[in-house]
Amino acid sequence: MKRRTPPFTLVITALLAVTSLLPLAAHSPKSRSLNSTGIDLYRKGELAAASESFRKAIEADGSNYLAHYNLACTLCLIREKEGPCGEIDATLSVILYHLERSIAISPERRERMVGDADLTCVRSTLKYHLLAGKSFDNPADLREMLVAVRWSVYIADYMMRINPHGSIRFNGDGSFTFEVYDLKLKGSGTYSTGKSKITLTFERGNFKEKILRGAVESSGEITIRGAMGKTIAITNNLEECGA
Numbered sequence: 005m006k007r008r009t010p011p012f013t014l015v016i017t018a019l020l021a022v023t024s025l026l027p028l029a030a031h032s033p034k035s036r037s038l039n040s041t042g043i044d045l046y047r048k049g050e051l052a053a054a055s056e057s058f059r060k061a062i063e064a065d066g067s068n069y070l071a072h073y074n075l076a077c078t079l080c081l082i083r084e085k086e087g088p089c090g091e092i093d094a095t096l097s098v099i100l101y102h103l104e105r106s107i108a109i110s111p112e113r114r115e116r117m118v119g120d121a122d123l124t125c126v127r128s129t130l131k132y133h134l135l136a137g138k139s140f141d142n143p144a145d146l147r148e149m150l151v152a153v154r155w156s157v158y159i160a161d162y163m164m165r166i167n168p169h170g171s172i173r174f175n176g177d178g179s180f181t182f183e184v185y186d187l188k189l190k191g192s193g194t195y196s197t198g199k200s201k202i203t204l205t206f207e208r209g210n211f212k213e214k215i216l217r218g219a220v221e222s223s224g225e226i227t228i229r230g231a232m233g234k235t236i237a238i239t240n241n242l243e244e245c246g247a
Contacts (some may be wrong), residue, residue, distance in 0.1 A: 035065035042074060051082050052092055062102075063068045069109035073117075076102040080125040089245035097242040107135055128154040129242065147174060 042057035058075035083094035126132045139143040150172045
């Protein structure tokens with residue numbers, strides 16, 4: 005469609021948009037019909053009804069990758085208007101689930117996803133960038149993801165989440181600034197290719213150590229150890245509507 009995130013563990017969670025909806029390929033007649041109805045409702049601006057029609061199309065045929073894609077796009081627009089936790093579940097995890105299913109069934113969806121203005125709501129998530137084909141083994145990709153993803157702080161021991169989201173910014177001299185609420189660190193970063201390793205050298209901040217080393221796991225989690233005896237885990241936790 006065209007339109008217009010004692011020692012304790014500090015977990016930094018990534019809270020890391022519809023080009024025109026397309027007609028379906030060979031899927032069950034019922035699924036095709038429901039998807040077409042959803043497209044008509046979307047074009048009329050009846051997003052809630054459109055999302056329900058796309059859901060029913062998926063129930064009728066789970067391999068309907070366009071219905072998955074169309075639902076993700078529509079939920080993004082609902083999220084922009086009503087937030088993620090209204091009557092319709094428009095959380096990032098749900099939207100990304102349907103995008104992932106669409107791409108898994110039909111990989112060419114990836115190219116359309118990257119250029120789709122209606123999917124703006126998920127572009128600050130880590131999973132979106134992984135779905136777009138980015139790799140932690142590529143230094144340029146890693147740097148791009150660290151900057152693009154929005155971060156929030158979750159302290160597991162206290163079950164406390166701190167918002168607003170934070171950010172990582174690279175400066176012209178190769179140094180970086182990492183800021184999440186009152187946690188402010190400044191330093192330089194180096195990356196080794198192929199092994200998903202990242203070394204962070206902090207010049208100042210809330211930690212007394214001068215050098216902290218972190219490893220990027222294949223899951224997307226970045227674990228940094230040695231910060232005053234604590235562990236910092238940067239993860240792709242997309243929980244939004246918990247009590």
